[in-house]
Amino acid sequence: MPLADYPELQALSAHEKQEFIDELRSTLRPRRSFIFGVDLDGVVMDFYGGLRPIAATWLGRPVEELTERFTYGLKEWGLLDRAEGYDLSYEALHRHAINQHELFLSGTPIEGAAYQLRRLSRLGVHIRIITHRLYVGGLHEVTVMQTAQWLEKHDIPYIDLCFVKDKTSINADLYIDDSPTNIKAFAAAHRPCIVFENSTNRDLKADLRARNWEEVYTLVKQQMSRAGNGPAVS
Ligand SMILES: [Mg+2]
Numbered sequence: 001m002p003l004a005d006y007p008e009l010q011a012l013s014a015h016e017k018q019e020f021i022d023e024l025r026s027t028l029r030p031r032r033s034f035i036f037g038v039d040l041d042g043v044v045m046d047f048y049g050g051l052r053p054i055a056a057t058w059l060g061r062p063v064e065e066l067t068e069r070f071t072y073g074l075k076e077w078g079l080l081d082r083a084e085g086y087d088l089s090y091e092a093l094h095r096h097a098i099n100q101h102e103l104f105l106s107g108t109p110i111e112g113a114a115y116q117l118r119r120l121s122r123l124g125v126h127i128r129i130i131t132h133r134l135y136v137g138g139l140h141e142v143t144v145m146q147t148a149q150w151l152e153k154h155d156i157p158y159i160d161l162c163f164v165k166d167k168t169s170i171n172a173d174l175y176i177d178d179s180p181t182n183i184k185a186f187a188a189a190h191r192p193c194i195v196f197e198n199s200t201n202r203d204l205k206a207d208l209r210a211r212n213w214e215e216v217y218t219l220v221k222q223q224m225s226r227a228g229n230g231p232a233v234s
Pocket of ligand 1: 039040041042043177178179
């Protein structure tokens with residue numbers, strides 16, 4: 001189209017023309033998908049539920065003796081700090097669970113997680129898995145392999161798979177996590193995060209909280225609409 005056909009455009013200053021072009025460009029750009037940053041352990045996979053019977057056998061104790069109300073490091077199960085040079089360290093148990101029991105492949109999904117993630121994917125949600133699983137040296141290859149195989153095995157949709165310690169370094173419109181440390185880090189960085197409730201995070205203040213994956217689905221849908229990424233399919 002010749003510019004001469006639009007005298008009103010010719011009358012614009014160079015700055016106004018640039019603003020007009022920028023505005024046109026922004027309307028042409030396809031709308032970005034809503035990114036949901038999803039933690040795995042304790043949210044999508046029942047990591048400690050899978051680890052508990054393995055730990056009981058490893059420690060030579062009845063499984064009922066290992067309390068389900070534990071803290072990070074599992075001292076309540078009788079594990080000791082590696083810094084003290086003990087064999088019964090969390091790291092030694094973790095290594096055993098991954099190498100001998102393929103825990104990241106054999107673990108049970110949290111009820112409803114795979115199904116609701118498939119529903120969210122159908123709504124157009126960009127699912128970005130964000131997990132801090134590479135915290136034990138020498139297990140990186142097997143951890144990444146088992147994780148990818150487990151996600152396939154349970155038909156869990158995702159676009160990105162991020163292994164990272166500082167989860168706030170990975171961008172998302174909304175996160176979900178159960179770890180108090182990560183939940184506090186997201187809050188400090190002003191990133192919205194759904195707290196997936198368990199005994200370790202029940203007392204934390206949170207605007208978004210879910211006790212099951214049906215509630216997660218509803219919250220994600222609400223946050224999407226609020227961000228202007230209304231679902232194409234309900
Ligand atoms: Mg977790």
